[in-house]
Every structure is written in C-alpha cells, then in structure tokens.
Amino acid sequence: MGSLDFLTLLPYTSDLLKGLLTTVVLTVVTTLAGIMLAVVVAYLRAHGQIWLRRGLGTYVEVTRNTPFIVQLFFIFFGLPGLGIKIDAITAAFIAMTLNLAAYSAEILRAGISATAKGQLEAGRALGMSALQSYRHIVLVPAFARVYPSLISQAIIVMLGSAVVSQISVFDLTYAANFVQSRNFRSFEVYLLITLVYLLLAFGLRRAFMLVGSRVFAYQRGETR
Amino acid sequence: MKAIQQSIQNGGLSLVKRLQSGIVATGVATVLGLGGLGGSATASADALEDIESRGTIRIAVPQDFPPFGSVGPDLQPRGYDIDMANYLADEMGVTLELITVTSANRIPYLQTGQADLVISSLGKNAEREAAIDFSDAYAPFFLGVFSADPDERLDTPEELAGMTIGATRGAVEDMELSNIAPDSTTIQRFEDNATTISAFLSGQVDYVATGNLVAAEIAERNSNRAPSLIYQLKDSPCYVGMNKNEPALQAEVNRLIDQALKDGTLNEFSQRWLSADLPDGFGS
Numbered sequence: 483m484g485s486l487d488f489l490t491l492l493p494y495t496s497d498l499l500k501g502l503l504t505t506v507v508l509t510v511v512t513t514l515a516g517i518m519l520a521v522v523v524a525y526l527r528a529h530g531q532i533w534l535r536r537g538l539g540t541y542v543e544v545t546r547n548t549p550f551i552v553q554l555f556f557i558f559f560g561l562p563g564l565g566i567k568i569d570a571i572t573a574a575f576i577a578m579t580l581n582l583a584a585y586s587a588e589i590l591r592a593g594i595s596a597t598a599k600g601q602l603e604a605g606r607a608l609g610m611s612a613l614q615s616y617r618h619i620v621l622v623p624a625f626a627r628v629y630p631s632l633i634s635q636a637i638i639v640m641l642g643s644a645v646v647s648q649i650s651v652f653d654l655t656y657a658a659n660f661v662q663s664r665n666f667r668s669f670e671v672y673l674l675i676t677l678v679y680l681l682l683a684f685g686l687r688r689a690f691m692l693v694g695s696r697v698f699a700y701q702r703g704e705t706r
Numbered sequence: 707m708k709a710i711q712q713s714i715q716n717g718g719l720s721l722v723k724r725l726q727s728g729i730v731a732t733g734v735a736t737v738l739g740l741g742g743l744g745g746s747a748t749a750s751a752d753a754l755e756d757i758e759s760r761g762t763i764r765i766a767v768p769q770d771f772p773p774f775g776s777v778g779p780d781l782q783p784r785g786y787d788i789d790m791a792n793y794l795a796d797e798m799g800v801t802l803e804l805i806t807v808t809s810a811n812r813i814p815y816l817q818t819g820q821a822d823l824v825i826s827s828l829g830k831n832a833e834r835e836a837a838i839d840f841s842d843a844y845a846p847f848f849l850g851v852f853s854a855d856p857d858e859r860l861d862t863p864e865e866l867a868g869m870t871i872g873a874t875r876g877a878v879e880d881m882e883l884s885n886i887a888p889d890s891t892t893i894q895r896f897e898d899n900a901t902t903i904s905a906f907l908s909g910q911v912d913y914v915a916t917g918n919l920v921a922a923e924i925a926e927r928n929s930n931r932a933p934s935l936i937y938q939l940k941d942s943p944c945y946v947g948m949n950k951n952e953p954a955l956q957a958e959v960n961r962l963i964d965q966a967l968k969d970g971t972l973n974e975f976s977q978r979w980l981s982a983d984l985p986d987g988f989g990s
Contacts, residue, residue, distance in 0.1 A: 562908040570894065570910070648901070649910075650872070650894035660895065663876030 488670050494661045501657025502678060504571075508653065509640040509686065512575060516582030516639070517632065521621070523587035528594055538587075539644075545584035551645045552576050574646035574653075576646040582639045589631045593624030626698045633690040637683050654678060724928040754954040757822055762801045765791040766821040769806040773922060773979040774827040774845070774944075786979040787825045790946075793971060794823070797962050813838060816949055823959070824947035839950050841959040843943035846976065846985050848908075849879040850940075851925055852921050852933030854912045860937040866891045872911035874902045879915040907931055915939065918980055925981035935985060943988070963989075 491498070527538050545553065558573040568576065597620045605615030625632075648655035658675045662668045757763045762906045767787045768775035778784040783804055795802035804823050812828065815821040816838055829847065830840055851860075851871060858865065863886040871887075873880040875895035884891060894911055897901040899920060906914040907928055914921075914933060925932035946959050966972045976984045 555790055558910060559904050562910060567909055618749045648897055650905070656895070659875060663880070 486670060487667065488674070490665050491674060494657075494664070494671075497657045497660060498654070498674070501652055501654040504652050505640075505643060505682065508571075508574060508578065508643055508646070508651075509636075509682070512578040512582055512639065512643075513619075513686075515575075515579045516636070517586055519579060519583035520586030520590055520662055524590040524594055527587065527591060529530045531623055537575065541580075542584045542587055545581055546588065550577070550581055550642050551648065553581065554645060556648060570646075570649045570651045573649060574643070574651045576645060578614045578639055578646070581642070582635065582689040585635045585639075586632055589628045589635060590624060593626075593628040594620055596627060597623060614665055622697070622700075626694075626701060628692075629694050629698070633687055636690065637686055640682060641679060714776075743839045752954050753822060753949065753952045754958055757798070757800060757955070760800075762803050763795050763798060763823065764803045764805055766805045766807040766812050766815045766824040767791055767792070767827055768809065768812070768826045769828055770808060773919065775806075786975050787944075788825060789975050789978070790844055791823075791825050793966060794825075794946075794959065794962055797965070798958070800906045813947065816947055819949075822948070822955070826947075827944045829942045829945045830945055834947075837950075838947045839952065839956055841946035841948070841956060842963050843945055843989055844963050844972065845944040846918055846980070846988055848938055848943050848985065849882060849915070849917050850921075850935045851883065851913055851915050851937040853936045854906070854909075854931050854933065856932070856934040858934070858936045863937065864888055866937065869913050870894060870911055871913040871915050872896060872902050872905045873915040874899050879917065879939055883915045886939070903927075906933065918982065918985075922980040922982065932981065934982070938985065 523538050523542070527535050527542070530538070554573065554577040557568060557577050558570065561568060601619050602615055605619045606612070610618070643653060644655040647659060648654055650656070654675050658671045661671045665671075711858075711891070713957045743981070767783060769783050771785075773785050775787045777785055783806060788804065791802055791804060805815060807824070807826060807966070809826070812824050812826045813834065816824050822853075824838075827845065827847065828834070834840075851866065857881040866883075866886075867888040867890045869966055871891040872894045873883060873896070875897065877899075880895060881892070881983075883891075887893065887914065893915075894905065896905055899916070902914060902916065903920070903924055906924065909931075913936070914924075916933075918935070921933040926946050946963070948955055948959065963972075967984075973984050976982060
C-alpha cells in the first residue's frame with residue numbers, strides 16, 4: 483500500500499456529502515417515526531384487544547429475532563413477488579422504522595409496567611381525563627425511566643443503517659463503497675466515514691439529551 | 707528466455723540440437739515468434755493442407771466457461787464454442803478432435819502446434835495480435851444496457867437521461883456507464899452480480915447494465931423478464947485464433963464464418979447459448 487493520501491477523496495466530496503445527508507435524514511425521520519410507532523405498539527400491547535396484543539407480539543418478536551438485513555431484503559426484493567414494489571429509500575425507511583419501533587416498544591413496555599395501577603386511578607380521582615392521566619402519569623414517566631435505553635437503541639439503528647447501501651440507497655456507506663471502487667483508497671475513505679459515524683452517534687445522543695432535558699424538566703430538583 | 711524454457715519442456719534433446727545449430731536456428735525461431743515450437747508441426751507450407759491431408763482438425767475449446775464451453779450432463783463438452791468447432795469441421799469435411807484448454811494455456815496450445823485452431827471465446831488485444839492471427843468475429847461478447855421491454859432501442863447515450871439503471875458496483879459496465887450517462891441518469895449500484903440480477907428480476911429496476919452472458923443467464927432463469935439490449939457500452943466479440951502466416955486457413959475459416967452468418971447458423975448458436983439474437987450489425 484502506498485502512503486496515505488486523503489486528498490484523493492477530494493473529487494468525491496459531493497458524493498460523500500450526499501451520502502451523509504441521506505444517512506442524517508434517514509436517521510432523523512426513522513427515529514421520530516419509530517418512537518411514535520413504538521408508543522402506539524406499547525400501549526396496544528398493554529391495553530389492546532387480545533388478538534391485537536397477539537398480533538403485535540408476533541411483530542415485535544419476529545423483528546427482534548431476525549437479522550435486519552434479511553428484513554430489508556424481504557421488503558425490497560421479496561415483496562415485489564407479491565406485487566408490492568417499494569423503492570429503495572422507502573424500503574430503507576420502512577425497515578428501519580419497523581426495526582426501531584419493535585425494540586423501542588419492548589423497552590417502553592418495561593417503563594409503562596413500572597407504573598403502579600393505583601397512580602393512574604389517583605389521577606382519575608383528581609379529575610384528569612383518561613388520556614390526560616395516561617399521558618402525565620404513565621407515559622412521560624415511563625419515557626423518563628427508559629430514556630437512556632431508547633437513545634442507545636436509536637443509535638444502534640442509525641449505525642445499522644449502513645446496511646441499506648446493499649439495496650442501493652445512497653447513504654454514507656454507499657458513498658464510501660462507491661469512492662473505494664473508483665480510487666481504491668479503502669483505508670482513507672473507510673477511516674473518514676468511521677469518524678463521521680462516530681460524530682453522528684455523539685450528535686444523536688446530544689440531540690436526545692437536549693430534548694430529554696426539556697420534556698423531563700418537571701423532574702428537575704426532584705429526588706428519585 | 708521463453709524460447710529456451712519451452713525447448714526444455716519439449717525435451718532436452720531439442721535444446722541441445724538448437725544450441726549446436728547455433729545462431730541460425732535461434733534466429734529462425736525468434737523471427738517466427740514461435741518459441742520452442744521446433745518447426746516440425748508447421749514446417750510444411752500450409753496448415754490448411756495439413757488438416758485436409760490428416761483428415762482431422764484439432765480445435766482448442768474451453769470447458770470452464772459456460773455458455774461458451776462447459777461439461778454437459780453426459781460429461782461431453784458443450785457450448786457455443788463447441789458448436790462452432792463442430793460446424794467448421796463438418797463444413798471442411800474433416801473429423802473434429804476437441805482439445806479442452808483453460809484461458810491461460812489456449813494460446814500456447816496453438817503456438818506449440820498442438821491445436822490448429824483456438825475457439826475459446828478469445829477476444830482481441832494488441833498483445834495477442836502480435837502472437838497469433840484472428841478470424842472474423844464468430845460470437846458476440848459485449849457489455850450493454852438491457853431493458854425489460856423487448857421493443858426498446860436507444861441510439862445515443864443522451865437517451866439514457868432520466869432512466870434508473872441497476873449495475874454491479876465497480877464492474878467495467880459500471881465504469882463505462884458512469885462515463886457516458888447524462889447527469890439525470892440514476893445508476894443504482896449493487897454489491898455483486900447476484901444482487902443486481904435480483905433487483906432486475908424483482909422489478910426494482912427496469913434497466914440493467916451488464917454483459918451479454920449475464921443477460922443470457924437472466925433470460926434462462928426468467929423468460930418473462932428476458933433482458934433485451936437497448937444500448938451497447940463496450941464491444942469485444944470473440945474470434946477464432948490461429949497461427950500467424952496461415953492465409954489459406956484464415957481465408958477458409960473466414961469464408962465459413964461468413965456463410966454461417968448469412969445462413970443463420972450463427973444466430974441459431976446465439977439463440978441456443980445466449981438466449982438472444984445476434985446484436986444488430988454483428989460481423990459488419
């Protein structure tokens with residue numbers, strides 16, 4: 483191998499930026515959508531009809547016990563066999579959202595079940611509506627309890643998004659593979675994106691903390 | 707150096723003889739560019755006459771390169787190249803003797819006089835042209851953009867604008883296509899040929915950049931989505947190889963190729979082994 487030369491990456495700046503942008507957008511959208519879906523799934527698994535609970539339980543278990551790349555390939559290459567054709571970026575979005583939602587729902591369920599039933603009844607007795615008491619007494623504290631685990635899960639999904647390059651989504655890894663196939667500078671380009679992923683992970687954690695410090699502001703000064 | 711090595715392979719005796727006969731013999735061997743051939747096999751004036759008087763033609767074919775040459779279920783060689791060899795032997799009225807070769811040793815077989823012709827999906831390049839002679843093209847071998855729609859056809863690369871084309875990342879077709887495609891063409895790159903084929907077969911891409919052999923493979927697996935060529939990226943057809951300075955043999959092979967092209971024999975081979983007609987303008 484010749485000496486290191488990061489300048490060989492310069493002509494591919496726009497490709498790498500395009501890849502970075504895709505990864506960031508994909509991460510932001512799937513994190514929001516995944517956690518919202520997780521709330522719904524966690525709620526319905528705790529309070530829904532029996533058939534709904536079973537169905538969602540199956541979804542959570544199937545997702546948590548199969549490889550992400552297989553889920554992704556099933557959506558992209560498999561579903562067209564049933565006449566459902568989904569383009570690469572949408573398939574990536576769906577696969578990542580479903581994946582994050584399944585794990586997060588399971589994490590949230592633990593947080594929700596930690597709230598004693600009596601607390602919820604106390605809320606109702608104080609005149610809160612069912613929705614209000616559920617939101618303020620169950621959901622927000624549940625989130626607060628499992629927040630660190632949720633952050634880690636979102637980061638895991640963000641890092642796992644590298645796999646979507648396999649179905650030709652132009653994400654950061656796709657860009658790196660592309661550059662590597664043109665200038666054969668694998669060390670430089672993969673070192674670069676390693677650092678970028680590292681920064682993205684730090685950034686995502688930071689953003690979560692920022693949101694958390696606002697949402698859970700009521701806890702400040704409270705002893706736990 | 708190579709000449710000496712080959713002489714050693716041909717037997718120590720000829721090396722000794724060569725050294726004894728000195729500069730003249732070495733000079734002749736060098737001029738002929740035939741290495742340690744020893745001259746016996748092609749010493750007579752004309753390879754075609756040799757074949758006719760022998761009543762046998764020895765043709766080197768591949769056995770590890772389907773659909774050009776592979777071993778069939780009956781353990782006999784089969785493929786485009788084998789059909790071509792049979793055709794030439796039949797037309798010349800001689801018995802065919804097949805010699806199975808690899809891509810590394812197919813030219814040495816010819817140079818050492820162990821084969822009269824090489825029909826082994828051989829492409830032309832400057833290096834080979836210095837060593838051997840070629841016939842006219844007998845089989846198509848090209849990279850192109852293929853469509854799921856059999857009636858589509860493009861004339862210029864500009865017409866690729868707006869299309870989404872699948873390709874295997876880093877392959878020659880990816881490079882060629884990236885060079886000529888307009889900015890509005892989306893090239894969806896996949897990790898390997900198998901994934902690119904899956905993307906095409908599942909309908910995720912309606913266009914694919916690949917070689918005609920891969921296209922034939924797809925057509926064989928799924929005739930509903932047989933890829934049809936809409937734009938050729940790189941053309942490197944196959945030629946019959948023969949020793950240099952054999953004008954009579956070369957003319958005879960070319961005559962038979964031309965005849966096969968005109969009477970549809972070559973197109974039949976192409977249909978049988980490559981699942982497609984010969985490309986437009988083949989052989990012209």
